[in-house]
Amino acid sequence: MSLRRKLSNQSALIFGGILGFVLLGTYFLFKQLSTDLYYKKLLDRAYTAAYFYLEKDELNNSRYQRIEEKYRRIADESIQLYNARTYQLVVNDSLPYQVPRHFLEEINRDRHLEFTYQDRLLVGMFYADNEGDFLIVSSGKNTVGQSQLTLLEGSLFVFFVVGLAINYLLTGWLARHTFTPFSRVISQVHSITADSLHTRLEVPSGKPDELSEVISTFNVFLARLEESIQIQRSFLKNASHELKTPLAVIIGDVEVALKKPRSNEEYVQLLQALEKDALHLTSIVEGLLLLSGLSLPIDQKMEPVLLDEILWTVLEKTQIRQPERTVTIDFEDMEGYQSLLTVIGNKDLLFTALSNLLDNALKFSTPKPVAILVKAVAGQLTIVLKDQGPGIPAAEEKLIFDLFYRSNQSRHIAGQGIGLYLTKQILDLHRIVLQIDSSKEGTTVQLTFPPQPAL
Numbered sequence: 118m119s120l121r122r123k124l125s126n127q128s129a130l131i132f133g134g135i136l137g138f139v140l141l142g143t144y145f146l147f148k149q150l151s152t153d154l155y156y157k158k159l160l161d162r163a164y165t166a167a168y169f170y171l172e173k174d175e176l177n178n179s180r181y182q183r184i185e186e187k188y189r190r191i192a193d194e195s196i197q198l199y200n201a202r203t204y205q206l207v208v209n210d211s212l213p214y215q216v217p218r219h220f221l222e223e224i225n226r227d228r229h230l231e232f233t234y235q236d237r238l239l240v241g242m243f244y245a246d247n248e249g250d251f252l253i254v255s256s257g258k259n260t261v262g263q264s265q266l267t268l269l270e271g272s273l274f275v276f277f278v279v280g281l282a283i284n285y286l287l288t289g290w291l292a293r294h295t296f297t298p299f300s301r302v303i304s305q306v307h308s309i310t311a312d313s314l315h316t317r318l319e320v321p322s323g324k325p326d327e328l329s330e331v332i333s334t335f336n337v338f339l340a341r342l343e344e345s346i347q348i349q350r351s352f353l354k355n356a357s358h359e360l361k362t363p364l365a366v367i368i369g370d371v372e373v374a375l376k377k378p379r380s381n382e383e384y385v386q387l388l389q390a391l392e393k394d395a396l397h398l399t400s401i402v403e404g405l406l407l408l409s410g411l412s413l414p415i416d417q418k419m420e421p422v423l424l425d426e427i428l429w430t431v432l433e434k435t436q437i438r439q440p441e442r443t444v445t446i447d448f449e450d451m452e453g454y455q456s457l458l459t460v461i462g463n464k465d466l467l468f469t470a471l472s473n474l475l476d477n478a479l480k481f482s483t484p485k486p487v488a489i490l491v492k493a494v495a496g497q498l499t500i501v502l503k504d505q506g507p508g509i510p511a512a513e514e515k516l517i518f519d520l521f522y523r524s525n526q527s528r529h530i531a532g533q534g535i536g537l538y539l540t541k542q543i544l545d546l547h548r549i550v551l552q553i554d555s556s557k558e559g560t561t562v563q564l565t566f567p568p569q570p571a572l
Protein backbone atom coordinates (compact mmCIF):
# COMPACT_ATOMS: atom_id res chain seq x y z
CA MET A 118 0.00 0.00 0.00
CA SER A 119 1.34 3.43 -0.90
CA LEU A 120 2.28 5.85 1.85
CA ARG A 121 -0.25 8.35 0.56
CA ARG A 122 -3.10 5.84 0.72
CA LYS A 123 -1.95 4.66 4.13
CA LEU A 124 -2.05 8.21 5.46
CA SER A 125 -5.46 8.78 3.90
CA ASN A 126 -6.91 5.62 5.42
CA GLN A 127 -5.51 6.29 8.86
CA SER A 128 -6.64 9.92 8.85
CA ALA A 129 -10.11 8.91 7.68
CA LEU A 130 -10.30 6.27 10.42
CA ILE A 131 -9.32 8.74 13.13
CA PHE A 132 -11.65 11.43 11.83
CA GLY A 133 -14.50 8.93 11.57
CA GLY A 134 -13.94 7.77 15.13
CA ILE A 135 -13.92 11.31 16.49
CA LEU A 136 -16.98 12.32 14.47
CA GLY A 137 -18.82 9.18 15.56
CA PHE A 138 -17.97 9.90 19.19
CA VAL A 139 -19.32 13.46 18.92
CA LEU A 140 -22.50 12.46 17.07
CA LEU A 141 -23.29 9.45 19.25
CA GLY A 142 -22.67 11.40 22.44
CA THR A 143 -24.89 14.23 21.28
CA TYR A 144 -27.57 11.83 20.11
CA PHE A 145 -27.80 9.82 23.33
CA LEU A 146 -27.72 12.92 25.52
CA PHE A 147 -30.47 14.63 23.53
CA LYS A 148 -32.47 11.41 23.47
CA GLN A 149 -32.31 11.11 27.26
CA LEU A 150 -33.25 14.77 27.72
CA SER A 151 -36.18 14.51 25.31
CA THR A 152 -37.44 11.40 27.11
CA ASP A 153 -37.30 13.10 30.51
CA LEU A 154 -39.06 16.22 29.22
CA TYR A 155 -41.71 14.14 27.52
CA TYR A 156 -42.43 12.29 30.75
CA LYS A 157 -42.78 15.68 32.53
CA LYS A 158 -45.17 16.94 29.84
CA LEU A 159 -47.24 13.76 30.17
CA LEU A 160 -47.38 14.31 33.92
CA ASP A 161 -48.57 17.92 33.45
CA ARG A 162 -51.26 16.75 31.06
CA ALA A 163 -52.33 14.13 33.59
CA TYR A 164 -52.76 16.82 36.26
CA THR A 165 -54.66 19.02 33.84
CA ALA A 166 -56.95 16.17 32.85
CA ALA A 167 -57.60 15.38 36.48
CA TYR A 168 -58.71 18.93 37.28
CA PHE A 169 -60.66 19.42 34.05
CA TYR A 170 -62.48 16.10 34.11
CA LEU A 171 -62.49 14.85 37.68
CA GLU A 172 -62.85 18.10 39.59
CA LYS A 173 -65.22 19.89 37.21
CA ASP A 174 -68.39 18.56 38.84
CA GLU A 175 -67.16 19.64 42.27
CA LEU A 176 -66.38 23.25 41.32
CA ASN A 177 -68.64 26.12 40.41
CA ASN A 178 -68.21 27.81 37.09
CA SER A 179 -66.19 30.79 38.33
CA ARG A 180 -63.74 28.64 40.30
CA TYR A 181 -63.32 26.30 37.34
CA GLN A 182 -62.42 29.29 35.14
CA ARG A 183 -59.85 30.43 37.72
CA ILE A 184 -58.29 26.96 37.72
CA GLU A 185 -58.21 26.98 33.94
CA GLU A 186 -56.59 30.42 33.98
CA LYS A 187 -54.07 29.20 36.56
CA TYR A 188 -52.93 26.27 34.43
CA ARG A 189 -52.66 28.47 31.41
CA ARG A 190 -50.35 30.67 33.43
CA ILE A 191 -48.41 27.61 34.57
CA ALA A 192 -47.95 26.68 30.96
CA ASP A 193 -47.46 30.40 30.25
CA GLU A 194 -49.79 30.16 27.26
CA SER A 195 -52.37 32.72 26.15
CA ILE A 196 -55.30 33.00 23.72
CA GLN A 197 -56.54 36.41 22.54
CA LEU A 198 -59.32 37.30 20.10
CA TYR A 199 -59.45 40.60 18.23
CA ASN A 200 -62.10 42.13 16.01
CA ALA A 201 -60.79 41.95 12.46
CA ARG A 202 -62.19 45.39 11.55
CA THR A 203 -61.58 47.47 14.66
CA TYR A 204 -58.64 45.50 16.11
CA GLN A 205 -60.28 45.70 19.54
CA LEU A 206 -59.52 42.98 22.05
CA VAL A 207 -62.59 40.74 22.40
CA VAL A 208 -61.30 37.86 24.56
CA ASN A 209 -58.33 38.09 26.92
CA ASP A 210 -57.05 35.55 29.42
CA SER A 211 -55.62 38.35 31.56
CA LEU A 212 -51.93 37.79 30.72
CA PRO A 213 -50.37 41.27 30.74
CA TYR A 214 -49.33 41.91 27.15
CA GLN A 215 -50.87 43.52 24.08
CA VAL A 216 -50.16 42.52 20.49
CA PRO A 217 -48.96 45.57 18.52
CA ARG A 218 -51.37 46.83 15.88
CA HIS A 219 -49.00 46.36 12.91
CA PHE A 220 -48.85 42.62 13.66
CA LEU A 221 -52.66 42.49 13.68
CA GLU A 222 -52.72 44.29 10.33
CA GLU A 223 -50.31 41.74 8.88
CA ILE A 224 -52.47 38.88 10.19
CA ASN A 225 -55.54 40.50 8.66
CA ARG A 226 -53.73 40.94 5.35
CA ASP A 227 -51.92 37.60 5.10
CA ARG A 228 -54.56 35.53 6.98
CA HIS A 229 -51.74 33.73 8.85
CA LEU A 230 -48.59 34.90 10.62
CA GLU A 231 -45.91 33.37 12.83
CA PHE A 232 -43.75 35.85 14.71
CA THR A 233 -41.83 36.60 17.89
CA TYR A 234 -42.72 39.46 20.22
CA GLN A 235 -40.68 40.23 23.33
CA ASP A 236 -39.82 36.76 24.69
CA ARG A 237 -42.94 35.01 23.40
CA LEU A 238 -43.71 32.97 20.29
CA LEU A 239 -46.99 33.97 18.62
CA VAL A 240 -49.23 32.51 15.92
CA GLY A 241 -52.00 34.64 14.44
CA MET A 242 -54.84 33.53 12.17
CA PHE A 243 -57.91 35.07 10.54
CA TYR A 244 -61.19 33.39 11.49
CA ALA A 245 -64.54 34.11 9.83
CA ASP A 246 -67.61 33.45 11.98
CA ASN A 247 -71.35 34.10 11.72
CA GLU A 248 -70.91 36.64 14.48
CA GLY A 249 -68.17 38.45 12.53
CA ASP A 250 -64.54 38.21 11.51
CA PHE A 251 -61.93 37.69 14.21
CA LEU A 252 -58.17 37.55 14.60
CA ILE A 253 -57.05 34.78 16.94
CA VAL A 254 -53.59 35.08 18.48
CA SER A 255 -52.08 32.17 20.41
CA SER A 256 -48.86 32.77 22.31
CA GLY A 257 -46.56 31.08 24.75
CA LYS A 258 -43.03 30.76 26.02
CA ASN A 259 -41.10 27.76 24.69
CA THR A 260 -39.31 27.18 27.95
CA VAL A 261 -38.99 23.46 27.35
CA GLY A 262 -37.51 23.88 23.88
CA GLN A 263 -35.23 26.66 25.09
CA SER A 264 -33.91 24.51 27.90
CA GLN A 265 -33.29 21.73 25.38
CA LEU A 266 -31.41 24.08 23.07
CA THR A 267 -29.36 25.48 25.94
CA LEU A 268 -28.36 22.03 27.11
CA LEU A 269 -27.69 20.93 23.53
CA GLU A 270 -25.44 23.95 22.93
CA GLY A 271 -23.49 23.18 26.07
CA SER A 272 -23.14 19.51 25.25
CA LEU A 273 -22.06 20.23 21.68
CA PHE A 274 -19.45 22.67 22.93
CA VAL A 275 -18.12 20.16 25.45
CA PHE A 276 -18.01 17.39 22.85
CA PHE A 277 -16.34 19.76 20.38
CA VAL A 278 -13.60 20.68 22.84
CA VAL A 279 -13.07 17.07 23.89
CA GLY A 280 -13.13 15.88 20.27
CA LEU A 281 -10.69 18.60 19.26
CA ALA A 282 -8.30 17.59 22.02
CA ILE A 283 -8.55 13.91 21.10
CA ASN A 284 -8.07 14.74 17.42
CA TYR A 285 -4.99 16.81 18.24
CA LEU A 286 -3.45 14.04 20.32
CA LEU A 287 -4.22 11.27 17.82
CA THR A 288 -3.05 13.35 14.85
CA GLY A 289 0.21 14.08 16.67
CA TRP A 290 0.64 10.36 17.30
CA LEU A 291 -0.13 9.62 13.66
CA ALA A 292 2.39 12.22 12.48
CA ARG A 293 5.12 10.79 14.72
CA HIS A 294 4.29 7.25 13.66
CA THR A 295 4.25 8.20 9.98
CA PHE A 296 7.42 10.29 9.87
CA THR A 297 9.59 8.16 12.13
CA PRO A 298 11.01 6.33 9.06
CA PHE A 299 11.80 9.71 7.49
CA SER A 300 13.68 10.75 10.61
CA ARG A 301 15.74 7.55 10.45
CA VAL A 302 16.51 8.17 6.77
CA ILE A 303 17.54 11.77 7.47
CA SER A 304 19.81 10.57 10.28
CA GLN A 305 21.43 8.03 7.95
CA VAL A 306 21.90 10.65 5.24
CA HIS A 307 23.61 13.03 7.69
CA SER A 308 26.00 10.25 8.69
CA ILE A 309 27.27 9.80 5.11
CA THR A 310 30.48 11.70 4.37
CA ALA A 311 32.86 11.91 1.44
CA ASP A 312 34.80 8.97 2.89
CA SER A 313 31.71 6.78 3.34
CA LEU A 314 29.98 7.12 -0.01
CA HIS A 315 29.91 3.34 -0.20
CA THR A 316 27.24 3.36 2.52
CA ARG A 317 23.70 2.72 1.34
CA LEU A 318 20.43 3.62 3.03
CA GLU A 319 18.44 0.73 4.44
CA VAL A 320 15.26 0.04 2.46
CA PRO A 321 12.30 -0.69 4.79
CA SER A 322 10.92 -4.20 4.66
CA GLY A 323 7.40 -4.89 3.48
CA LYS A 324 5.53 -3.71 0.44
CA PRO A 325 7.22 -0.88 -1.47
CA ASP A 326 5.86 2.63 -1.01
CA GLU A 327 6.93 6.20 -1.82
CA LEU A 328 9.56 6.16 0.95
CA SER A 329 11.09 2.97 -0.44
CA GLU A 330 11.23 4.56 -3.88
CA VAL A 331 12.92 7.67 -2.47
CA ILE A 332 15.50 5.56 -0.62
CA SER A 333 16.18 3.42 -3.70
CA THR A 334 16.55 6.54 -5.84
CA PHE A 335 18.92 8.08 -3.30
CA ASN A 336 20.99 4.89 -3.24
CA VAL A 337 21.26 5.05 -7.02
CA PHE A 338 22.37 8.67 -6.67
CA LEU A 339 24.97 7.64 -4.08
CA ALA A 340 26.27 4.94 -6.42
CA ARG A 341 26.64 7.45 -9.25
CA LEU A 342 28.25 9.98 -6.94
CA GLU A 343 30.67 7.36 -5.63
CA GLU A 344 31.53 6.35 -9.18
CA SER A 345 32.08 9.99 -10.16
CA ILE A 346 34.34 10.59 -7.17
CA GLN A 347 36.33 7.47 -7.97
CA ILE A 348 36.67 8.54 -11.60
CA GLN A 349 37.75 11.99 -10.48
CA ARG A 350 40.34 10.61 -8.09
CA SER A 351 41.60 8.18 -10.71
CA PHE A 352 41.67 10.99 -13.25
CA LEU A 353 43.74 13.23 -10.98
CA LYS A 354 46.08 10.39 -10.08
CA ASN A 355 46.66 9.30 -13.66
CA ALA A 356 46.80 12.87 -14.96
CA SER A 357 49.48 13.70 -12.42
CA HIS A 358 51.45 10.64 -13.49
CA GLU A 359 51.07 11.39 -17.21
CA LEU A 360 52.15 15.00 -16.72
CA LYS A 361 55.01 14.06 -14.44
CA THR A 362 56.65 11.69 -16.92
CA PRO A 363 57.33 14.17 -19.79
CA LEU A 364 58.25 16.87 -17.29
CA ALA A 365 60.80 14.53 -15.69
CA VAL A 366 62.26 13.78 -19.13
CA ILE A 367 62.50 17.50 -19.95
CA ILE A 368 64.14 18.30 -16.61
CA GLY A 369 66.55 15.37 -17.01
CA ASP A 370 67.61 16.48 -20.50
CA VAL A 371 68.17 20.04 -19.29
CA GLU A 372 70.21 18.88 -16.28
CA VAL A 373 72.40 16.69 -18.48
CA ALA A 374 72.91 19.54 -20.95
CA LEU A 375 73.94 21.94 -18.19
CA LYS A 376 76.63 19.68 -16.77
CA LYS A 377 79.16 20.77 -19.41
CA PRO A 378 79.39 22.96 -22.49
CA ARG A 379 77.88 21.44 -25.65
CA SER A 380 78.43 21.90 -29.33
CA ASN A 381 75.83 23.52 -31.52
CA GLU A 382 74.83 20.17 -32.95
CA GLU A 383 74.30 18.78 -29.45
CA TYR A 384 72.20 21.79 -28.48
CA VAL A 385 70.10 21.32 -31.60
CA GLN A 386 69.54 17.66 -30.72
CA LEU A 387 68.65 18.68 -27.16
CA LEU A 388 66.16 21.29 -28.36
CA GLN A 389 64.62 18.79 -30.74
CA ALA A 390 64.20 16.31 -27.87
CA LEU A 391 62.74 19.06 -25.69
CA GLU A 392 60.34 20.02 -28.49
CA LYS A 393 59.19 16.41 -28.81
CA ASP A 394 58.62 16.13 -25.05
CA ALA A 395 56.88 19.53 -24.95
CA LEU A 396 54.57 18.52 -27.81
CA HIS A 397 53.80 15.31 -25.97
CA LEU A 398 53.04 17.32 -22.83
CA THR A 399 50.87 19.73 -24.84
CA SER A 400 48.95 16.81 -26.30
CA ILE A 401 48.26 15.48 -22.82
CA VAL A 402 47.12 18.88 -21.54
CA GLU A 403 44.87 19.44 -24.55
CA GLY A 404 43.29 16.04 -24.06
CA LEU A 405 42.71 16.73 -20.38
CA LEU A 406 41.21 20.13 -21.13
CA LEU A 407 38.93 18.59 -23.70
CA LEU A 408 37.83 15.94 -21.23
CA SER A 409 37.13 18.45 -18.49
CA GLY A 410 35.08 20.55 -20.89
CA LEU A 411 37.23 23.65 -20.38
CA SER A 412 37.89 24.02 -24.10
CA LEU A 413 34.37 23.10 -25.24
CA PRO A 414 31.37 25.39 -25.74
CA ILE A 415 29.13 25.50 -22.70
CA ASP A 416 25.97 24.44 -24.52
CA GLN A 417 27.50 21.79 -26.84
CA LYS A 418 25.44 23.01 -29.79
CA MET A 419 23.85 20.25 -31.82
CA GLU A 420 22.91 20.99 -35.42
CA PRO A 421 22.60 19.24 -38.79
CA VAL A 422 26.08 18.43 -40.15
CA LEU A 423 27.30 16.62 -43.26
CA LEU A 424 29.22 13.56 -42.15
CA ASP A 425 30.90 13.05 -45.51
CA GLU A 426 32.46 16.52 -45.25
CA ILE A 427 33.78 15.69 -41.77
CA LEU A 428 35.27 12.42 -43.04
CA TRP A 429 36.99 14.14 -45.97
CA THR A 430 38.39 16.80 -43.59
CA VAL A 431 39.70 14.09 -41.25
CA LEU A 432 41.29 12.28 -44.18
CA GLU A 433 42.85 15.47 -45.54
CA LYS A 434 44.47 16.46 -42.24
CA THR A 435 45.68 12.91 -41.62
CA GLN A 436 47.42 12.82 -45.00
CA ILE A 437 49.08 16.15 -44.23
CA ARG A 438 50.48 14.77 -40.96
CA GLN A 439 51.27 11.32 -42.35
CA PRO A 440 51.66 11.62 -46.13
CA GLU A 441 53.30 8.21 -46.36
CA ARG A 442 50.22 6.38 -45.04
CA THR A 443 47.37 5.02 -47.18
CA VAL A 444 43.73 5.51 -46.21
CA THR A 445 40.89 4.51 -48.51
CA ILE A 446 37.31 5.66 -48.14
CA ASP A 447 34.34 4.07 -49.89
CA PHE A 448 30.86 5.64 -50.26
CA GLU A 449 29.63 3.35 -53.00
CA ASP A 450 27.13 1.57 -50.75
CA MET A 451 25.45 4.91 -50.02
CA GLU A 452 23.78 5.20 -53.40
CA GLY A 453 20.17 6.13 -52.76
CA TYR A 454 20.86 6.90 -49.08
CA GLN A 455 22.53 10.30 -49.39
CA SER A 456 20.09 11.82 -46.86
CA LEU A 457 21.56 9.60 -44.13
CA LEU A 458 24.84 11.51 -44.37
CA THR A 459 23.16 14.51 -42.72
CA VAL A 460 23.15 13.90 -38.97
CA ILE A 461 22.38 15.94 -35.87
CA GLY A 462 25.54 16.50 -33.88
CA ASN A 463 28.44 18.70 -32.89
CA LYS A 464 30.79 19.07 -35.83
CA ASP A 465 33.96 19.62 -33.80
CA LEU A 466 33.31 16.70 -31.46
CA LEU A 467 32.53 14.31 -34.31
CA PHE A 468 35.72 15.42 -36.06
CA THR A 469 37.72 14.70 -32.88
CA ALA A 470 36.17 11.25 -32.42
CA LEU A 471 36.70 10.16 -36.04
CA SER A 472 40.26 11.56 -36.03
CA ASN A 473 41.12 9.60 -32.88
CA LEU A 474 39.74 6.36 -34.33
CA LEU A 475 41.63 6.82 -37.60
CA ASP A 476 44.87 7.80 -35.83
CA ASN A 477 44.58 4.75 -33.60
CA ALA A 478 44.02 2.47 -36.60
CA LEU A 479 47.04 3.93 -38.41
CA LYS A 480 49.15 3.72 -35.28
CA PHE A 481 48.62 -0.03 -34.81
CA SER A 482 48.74 -1.06 -38.49
CA THR A 483 51.99 0.61 -39.59
CA PRO A 484 52.76 0.61 -42.48
CA LYS A 485 49.67 -1.18 -43.79
CA PRO A 486 46.66 0.75 -45.16
CA VAL A 487 43.41 1.51 -43.35
CA ALA A 488 40.03 1.24 -45.07
CA ILE A 489 36.91 3.30 -44.28
CA LEU A 490 33.53 2.07 -45.51
CA VAL A 491 30.39 4.19 -45.30
CA LYS A 492 27.15 2.28 -45.82
CA ALA A 493 23.48 2.07 -44.91
CA VAL A 494 22.34 -0.86 -42.77
CA ALA A 495 18.61 -1.24 -42.11
CA GLY A 496 18.10 2.43 -42.89
CA GLN A 497 20.82 3.60 -40.47
CA LEU A 498 24.15 5.20 -41.30
CA THR A 499 27.11 2.94 -40.51
CA ILE A 500 30.85 3.71 -40.68
CA VAL A 501 33.37 0.85 -40.63
CA LEU A 502 37.12 1.39 -40.02
CA LYS A 503 39.32 -1.64 -40.70
CA ASP A 504 43.05 -1.88 -40.06
CA GLN A 505 45.51 -4.73 -40.57
CA GLY A 506 47.25 -4.52 -37.22
CA PRO A 507 47.77 -7.22 -34.57
CA GLY A 508 44.21 -6.92 -33.27
CA ILE A 509 42.94 -6.43 -29.74
CA PRO A 510 42.76 -9.29 -27.22
CA ALA A 511 39.18 -10.05 -26.23
CA ALA A 512 39.94 -9.33 -22.57
CA GLU A 513 41.06 -5.79 -23.45
CA GLU A 514 38.26 -4.76 -25.85
CA LYS A 515 36.36 -2.98 -23.08
CA LEU A 516 39.42 -1.79 -21.17
CA ILE A 517 40.85 0.22 -24.06
CA PHE A 518 38.16 2.86 -23.52
CA ASP A 519 39.18 3.45 -19.89
CA LEU A 520 40.97 6.68 -19.15
CA PHE A 521 44.79 6.40 -19.40
CA TYR A 522 44.61 2.69 -20.15
CA ARG A 523 47.55 1.37 -22.21
CA SER A 524 47.68 -2.26 -23.29
CA ASN A 525 50.90 -4.23 -23.13
CA GLN A 526 51.30 -4.26 -26.90
CA SER A 527 50.92 -0.46 -27.07
CA ARG A 528 53.55 0.43 -24.49
CA HIS A 529 56.14 1.00 -27.22
CA ILE A 530 53.79 3.22 -29.25
CA ALA A 531 53.41 6.92 -28.48
CA GLY A 532 50.15 7.83 -26.78
CA GLN A 533 48.55 9.03 -23.56
CA GLY A 534 45.57 6.72 -23.09
CA ILE A 535 43.17 9.65 -23.48
CA GLY A 536 42.04 9.52 -27.10
CA LEU A 537 39.82 6.43 -27.03
CA TYR A 538 38.25 7.42 -23.71
CA LEU A 539 37.43 10.84 -25.15
CA THR A 540 36.10 9.21 -28.32
CA LYS A 541 33.77 6.95 -26.33
CA GLN A 542 32.37 9.94 -24.43
CA ILE A 543 31.68 11.80 -27.67
CA LEU A 544 30.01 8.77 -29.26
CA ASP A 545 27.82 8.24 -26.20
CA LEU A 546 26.85 11.91 -26.31
CA HIS A 547 25.63 11.42 -29.89
CA ARG A 548 24.04 8.01 -29.08
CA ILE A 549 26.33 6.34 -31.62
CA VAL A 550 26.77 2.60 -31.05
CA LEU A 551 30.41 1.43 -31.20
CA GLN A 552 31.33 -2.21 -31.90
CA ILE A 553 34.80 -3.77 -32.10
CA ASP A 554 35.68 -7.03 -33.83
CA SER A 555 39.19 -8.52 -33.67
CA SER A 556 38.20 -12.13 -34.32
CA LYS A 557 39.91 -12.07 -37.70
CA GLU A 558 43.01 -10.31 -38.98
CA GLY A 559 43.28 -6.73 -37.77
CA THR A 560 40.60 -4.77 -35.97
CA THR A 561 37.25 -3.62 -37.30
CA VAL A 562 35.50 -0.69 -35.61
CA GLN A 563 31.87 -0.14 -36.55
CA LEU A 564 29.90 3.02 -35.74
CA THR A 565 26.10 2.85 -36.05
CA PHE A 566 24.36 6.21 -35.99
CA PRO A 567 20.87 6.51 -34.46
CA PRO A 568 17.85 7.22 -36.68
CA GLN A 569 17.79 10.91 -37.50
CA PRO A 570 14.69 13.12 -37.31
CA ALA A 571 13.24 14.44 -40.53
CA LEU A 572 15.12 17.58 -41.56
